[in-house]
Amino acid sequence: MPRGEFKVLVINPGSTSTKIAVYSNEIPALVRTIVHSEADLAPFQGRPVLDQIPFRKAAIEDELRGAGFKRRTHLHAVVGRGGLLRPVPSGVYAVTETMLDELRLAPFGEHASNLGAFLAKAIADEANVEAFVVDPVSVDELCDKARISGSALVPRRSLSHALNTKAVARRYARERGRPYEELRLVIAHLGSGVSVSAHEGGRMIDVNLAGQEGPFSTERSGGLQLLGVVELCFSGLYTQREVWDAFIREGGIYSYLGTKDLSEVESRIVAGDDRAALIFDAMAYQIAKEIGAMATVLEGRVDALIITGGMAHSRRLISQLRIAAGWIAPFVVYPGEDELEALAKGALRVLRGEEKARELGSEAIRTPVHLVPAD
Ligand SMILES: Nc1ncnc2c1ncn2[C@@H]1O[C@H](COP(=O)(O)OP(=O)(O)O)[C@@H](O)[C@H]1O
C-alpha cells in the first residue's frame, strides 16, 4: 500500500457557493468557502449550469493563488462532488469521458453538483493527476417499495445529499462506537435543498427527492399539489425553463420573500415581519412532517434523528424541529456539512490502495428522465 503524504484538492460546488479545501492526508491545510452572490450568478440565470465552469474555475484558482498555493507541483489528486448521474451504488468514481458526456447531456437533470466532475478534471489534467467524485447525488439504495411513485409513468428516483448524509451517519456511528450498518437513523440534510432520509442496514432505504418532493427550502418548492402544477405548465404563460427555475431556483422561501438567505429571514422576523415568520415556520413545519414520514419508514424504531446542513445553524429552525420531532429519537445536530472531508477521505482511500475507484459503464443509460429542459 503506498505510504507517505498525499495532497488532495477538494471541490464542492453548491447552488450558492463553491467550497474548496486542500487536504494533506486527513489534515485540511486550507479550507475556503467562495460565496457566489445573487449578483455573481445573475448572468447564469436561465442558462445550463455547465456554463458556470469557467467562472467557478477562475474563482477557485484566484482563491488558491491568494492562499499562496501552487497546485501543479503539490497535488496527488483532485476530487469533486458528484452530480446527477445515473443511479449508482455508494463509492468513489473516476472522472471519465463517459461520466462527463452523461453530465453534458444531463438526462437526469441539472444541479450545481454537475460542475464537480468538470472542475476536478480540468484542474487535475493541468496538474497531471487523477480526478474523482465520491457518493454522487444519484446514489440509489432505495428499498423496492420506495421506488413505487404512484404513477407507472413517473419513476421515483433517489437524488439527495448522499455525500454529507453518509458522512454524518458514519460520524454518528463512530462517536457512539457502533457500526453504521447496525443503526436505524433518520437524517435531515437542510441545505439549499432539503433531503430527509431513512437508514437501515447501512443503506439509505428512502429519501425525498431534494427540492421536488417533501419540504420546501430557501430556493426550492418541494412537493406541490399536482393539478396546480399541470395547469401552470399548460397555461402558455411560461417556457419549460421558466417553470423549472420557478420551482427549483426561485421556489420556496425565495418565492415568498425574495431572498434565499435564511439569516436575513431571521433578521426580518426579529424586526417584526410577521409574513417572514409565517413562511419560516411553514418550512420548519414541512421539514418536521417529512422527518415523521421517515420515522414511519423505520416503524418508529429510530436510534437517532440527525439534523445537518447549512440551515442547521439556525437556532429558530432547530428549536422548532426539536419541539415537533424531538420526541421521535435522540436529537443530534451537526450544523454545516462534512462534505469536504468526506470527499478527501474517498480520494485518500483510492490513493492508498484501500479502495478501487469505480467507473461508470459506457452502456446506454437505463432510465433517462428529462427533469430539466435540454435547451
Ligand atoms: N448561520 C446560518 N444561519 C441560518 N441559516 C444559514 C446559516 N448558514 C447557512 N445558512 C443557510 O443554509 C443554506 C445553505 O446551506 P448549505 O448546506 O451551505 O447548502 P448548499 O451547499 O446546498 O448551498 C442557505 O439557505 C443559508 O441561508
Ligand SMILES: CCCC(=O)OP(=O)(O)O
Ligand atoms: C439534488 C440533490 C442535492 C441538492 O439539492 O444539493 P444542494 O442543496 O447542495 O443544492
